[in-house]
Amino acid sequence: MTGPDDDGAHAGGPAGSPYGDPAGDAATTDAFALPGVPDPFERLWNPHRMAYIQAGPDQVTDEHTCPFCAAPARDDESSLIVHRGATCFVILNLYPYNPGHLLVCPYRHIPMYTDATAEETREMADLAQTAMLAFEAATRPKGYNLGMNQGVAGGAGIAAHLHQHVVPRWTGDGNFLPIIAHTKNMSQTLGQTREILARVWPQAAAEHAARRERNTQAASSAPTGTDAPRTPGASA
Numbered sequence: 739m740t741g742p743d744d745d746g747a748h749a750g751g752p753a754g755s756p757y758g759d760p761a762g763d764a765a766t767t768d769a770f771a772l773p774g775v776p777d778p779f780e781r782l783w784n785p786h787r788m789a790y791i792q793a794g795p796d797q798v799t800d801e802h803t804c805p806f807c808a809a810p811a812r813d814d815e816s817s818l819i820v821h822r823g824a825t826c827f828v829i830l831n832l833y834p835y836n837p838g839h840l841l842v843c844p845y846r847h848i849p850m851y852t853d854a855t856a857e858e859t860r861e862m863a864d865l866a867q868t869a870m871l872a873f874e875a876a877t878r879p880k881g882y883n884l885g886m887n888q889g890v891a892g893g894a895g896i897a898a899h900l901h902q903h904v905v906p907r908w909t910g911d912g913n914f915l916p917i918i919a920h921t922k923n924m925s926q927t928l929g930q931t932r933e934i935l936a937r938v939w940p941q942a943a944a945e946h947a948a949r950r951e952r953n954t955q956a957a958s959s960a961p962t963g964t965d966a967p968r969t970p971g972a973s974a
């Protein structure tokens with residue numbers, strides 16, 4: 739896309755443009771010629787991710803090169819493991835987007851969510867919920883990002899081993915510092931964060947069980963899928 743008055747032969751900015759080579763990025767991001775309508779997306783500035791991208795999809799190929807397979811063999815402190823479940827464990831991200839950034843991983847070296855057993859799927863969800871309650875007890879975030887990046891093209895840093903992100907958020911945490919100063923405001927070491935979350939984890943697990951009981955009772959009187967109007971012609 740170029741500016742409306744572009745003749746196709748020259749798409750760069752004026753001489754001396756800070757956008758540099760007219761044949762390069764300036765051809766598509768000429769701020770002098772375009773109307774400059776902003777899109778609605780926020781930007782997450784994570785230059786350290788380039789190490790994963792440049793290493794390519796073969797950086798972790800099997801259990802022997804996989805950090806998520808190696809971590810449970812070490813002690814909790816050195817591996818930054820917060821909690822060990824039956825089929826999944828909770829570990830701090832070495833490259834956090836935000837303080838407290840956790841990962842919930844199955845022990846098995848499986849790449850995709852669709853490879854998880856019913857028990858692994860259930861425990862991943864339980865541990866993500868419990869992690870949120872651990873944050874509530876420890877640091878009271880104002881919001882969360884939860885998600886799974888699937889495959890290299892889907893943004894997974896270690897695509898070979900399934901992991902779910904739990905990122906606590908505070909109002910204003912994505913401020914200007916990382917952008918103008920290449921500086922992220924980390925108020926604790928990873929070791930301190932692990933210790934605090936591990937300490938409140940039993941309390942969070944008890945709260946999770948209590949909330950599950952209340953939620954199950956509340957849901958027992960709510961409409962279910964079998965109560966919904968059916969599409970004409972759909973089989974029962």
Ligand SMILES: [Zn+2]
Nearest residue numbers: 804807847899
């Ligand atoms: Zn693995």
